[in-house]
Amino acid sequence: MTSNESTVTVTRPIVLGEVLFDCFENRQRVLGGAPFNVAWNLQGLGESPLFLSAIGDDDLGQSVLQTMKNWDMDSTGLQVVSDRPTGTVQVSVDNGQPSYQIVEHQAYDFLDQARLLKDARLADQPTDSMLYCGTLALRGAANRQSIQALIAQWTGPRFVDLNLRPPHFDPAWLPALLDNATWVKLNDEELAKLTGKTIQDPDSIVQAVAIMRSRYGQANYLVTCGSRGAHALMGDNRFFQPAVAPDQLMDTVGAGDAFTAATMAGLINDIPIDRTLAAASRLASRVCTLKGATTMDRTLYHGLFTA
Ligand SMILES: OC[C@H]1O[C@H](O)[C@H](O)[C@@H]1O
Numbered sequence: 001m002t003s004n005e006s007t008v009t010v011t012r013p014i015v016l017g018e019v020l021f022d023c024f025e026n027r028q029r030v031l032g033g034a035p036f037n038v039a040w041n042l043q044g045l046g047e048s049p050l051f052l053s054a055i056g057d058d059d060l061g062q063s064v065l066q067t068m069k070n071w072d073m074d075s076t077g078l079q080v081v082s083d084r085p086t087g088t089v090q091v092s093v094d095n096g097q098p099s100y101q102i103v104e105h106q107a108y109d110f111l112d113q114a115r116l117l118k119d120a121r122l123a124d125q126p127t128d129s130m131l132y133c134g135t136l137a138l139r140g141a142a143n144r145q146s147i148q149a150l151i152a153q154w155t156g157p158r159f160v161d162l163n164l165r166p167p168h169f170d171p172a173w174l175p176a177l178l179d180n181a182t183w184v185k186l187n188d189e190e191l192a193k194l195t196g197k198t199i200q201d202p203d204s205i206v207q208a209v210a211i212m213r214s215r216y217g218q219a220n221y222l223v224t225c226g227s228r229g230a231h232a233l234m235g236d237n238r239f240f241q242p243a244v245a246p247d248q249l250m251d252t253v254g255a256g257d258a259f260t261a262a263t264m265a266g267l268i269n270d271i272p273i274d275r276t277l278a279a280a281s282r283l284a285s286r287v288c289t290l291k292g293a294t295t296m297d298r299t300l301y302h303g304l305f306t307a
Pocket residue numbers: 020021022031032033034037089100102165253254255256257293
């Protein structure tokens with residue numbers, strides 16, 4: 001956010017999950033991983049997220065550290081796992097739509113629980129700090145236990161990003177993850193998969209979210225539907241935001257994460273939800289013009305909340 005539109009930030013978002021390199025078919029490597037993308041965009045939006053993850057003791061890990069430093073990001077929450085590689089994902093893009101081959105047993109799968117809880121500085125956080133959790137880092141049993149321990153102690157708002165990346169997801173994780181969550185974000189396909197509903201119009205979204213709420217509690221929901229816009233369901237109210245078409249589509253990698261980050265920034269800064277969703281749509285659209293999810297180009301973040 002630019003200085004003339006920000007309000008005083010009293011909380012610091014904490015973002016937990018994977019950091020990795022998205023490796024494209026042309027051999028280009030771009031920093032990514034949904035939680036990392038969210039943290040990166042929050043930083044671009046003027047927040048100071050604490051990012052909790054792990055890298056390997058290798059060149060890619062050094063590159064993560066250096067790039068975070070260049071972006072003025074706090075890397076104190078980054079663990080080094082010496083016997084595992086820094087994460088990578090093979091990305092194929094067809095007509096702008098990515099598919100991912102996600103490599104297993106990566107450094108981010110082996111978070112040290114004591115260090116994680118310490119870095120989250122539970123006692124020091126203002127009670128209204130927002131904790132973001134993705135789902136990929138839950139795939140290992142030890143990580144799952146660590147993340148559940150952190151969630152169990154968390155008293156502030158929680159934002160859960162359901163990234164269903166088969167086969168790295170199990171609905172059995174959902175009760176612990178969604179219980180008492182403040183916000184849940186997923187896309188229309190994920191909502192359809194989890195509820196068995198066909199998602200085709202606002203009514204079906206409302207019905208599917210009602211199913212999710214009956215199972216997992218009364219969170220607010222953010223449902224993104226690609227070029228068909230996004231819906232925020234807050235209590236009984238639903239807000240719709242049309243999608244902004246990108247100037248020139250490169251790929252949609254990280255568009256949803258950009259949407260999440262701008263939404264979190266709006267919530268943290270008490271910006272009205274309609275303005276927040278409009279900004280989120282703009283940022284998602286701009287990310288679609290990039291190869292991959294992240295860029296050092298700060299103009300990406302200009303005028304998002306004022307346009
Ligand atoms: O949401 C996009 C991210 O998810 C995938 O896991 C890719 O790594 C990419 O950066």
